[in-house]
Amino acid sequence: MALVFYARVSSKGQNLDRQLARVNEVKADKIFTDKQSGKDLNRPGLERMFEYIREGDIVEVVSLDRLSRDYNDIQHLVQRLKDKKVKLIVDDLPQTNTGNELVDQFMLDMMVNLMGFVAQNERTKILERQRQGIAEAKRKGVYKGRPKKYAAQSKNREGRLVYEKVYDAIMSGNYKSKAQLAREVGLSRQQLYRIINRINDQNK
Template identity: 40%
Template sequence: MAIVGYARVSSLGQSLDVQLEKLGANNVDKTFQEKRSGIDSSRPALKQALDYVREGDQFVISRIDRLARSAEDLLRIVRGLEDKGVTLKVIDQPIDTKEATGKAFLGMLGVFAEFENSIRRERQLDGIAKAKSKGTKFGRKALLTEDVVIDIKQKREAGMTVPQIMKEKDLSKASVYRALAL
C-alpha cells in the first residue's frame, strides 16, 4: 500500500510549500504537484497521480478544492479512485473514504462547493448587469474614434502611405484600412 499525495496551486506566483509540508507530515510516499488552475481540464500531474495509484493505496490532498472545482468533477475523481480500490484522505477536512462518515462528509462538501460557485457566479452576473445599467462599458476602448478616422483619411489624402500611418498611429494594417473604408 502506497500513500500518494497531490498538491496544486492556481498560479505560478503561489507556493506549494504549505501543501507539501502537510503531505510530508502524513507520510506520503510519492507526491505529484503542479501549478495550474483547478478549472483547467488539462492537469497533467493529477492525471499522472490518478494513473499511478493502485488498489489498496491512499490518495492524500490537503484540501478538497485542490482536487476539484465542481461537485461533478469531484465525484468523477472519487468514483475513479473507488473503482481502483483507492481511498481518499483530505487533511484539512475530516474526510477519509475508508469510513462511512468520511464518504458522507465528502458528498456534502461537494454539494456545498457547487452551491458556493453558483452563488458567486450569480453575484458576478448581478454586478455586471448593475454596472452596465449605470453605463459602464466593458472591453477595451475603440481605437478608431471619429477623430482618429478623420485624421487617418486626411493623412492618406496628403500622400502618407498605409505603413507610415500604421507606425504613426500605432495601429494594425487592418485598422487603418477599416478607417479608410468608413
C-alpha cells in the same frame, strides 16, 4: 496500500512548500505535484497520480481546490477516485477522515454537493452584481460594452487562464509581490491591478 499526496499551485513562480510540509507529517509513500491552473484537468502530475494509484490506496490533499477550482471537475475527479476504490482525505475537511469509511464517504459527498450549491449561488450573485452594475452604468451613460480579455468569462482562452492564475494567487495569498505576479503572468502592473480590483469588487 499506499498513501499518495497530491499538491498543486497555479503557476511556476509559486512554491509548494506549505503543502509539502504536510508530506513529512503524514509520511506519504508517493508525491505528485503540478504548477498549473486548477481550471485545466490536463495536468501531468494529476494524470501520473491516477496511473499510479490502485484499489485500497489513499489520496491526500490539503484542500479540495488543489484538485480543481471548478465544481464539476471536482465531482469528476472524486468519481474517478471512487471508481478506482481509492479513498480521498482532505486535510481542511477533517469530517472526511473519521476512520469509518461509510461516514467518510458520506461526508465527502455532502461537502462536494455543498460546494456545488455555494459555487452556483456565488455565480448567481456575481451575475446579479454585474447586471446591476451594467444597469447603473447605462443609467449614467458611462457603460462600455467591450468584453474584457482578462476575465472569467472571456472568450479569449489565454485571457481566461491568466485571469484564473491571478484569481488563484490573490485568493490564496500565494505570491511574493504583485510586481512579481505581474511578471509571471505576463501583465503590466496596471493590468494586474485592474484585474485585482475586479476580483475584490466581486468578492465584497
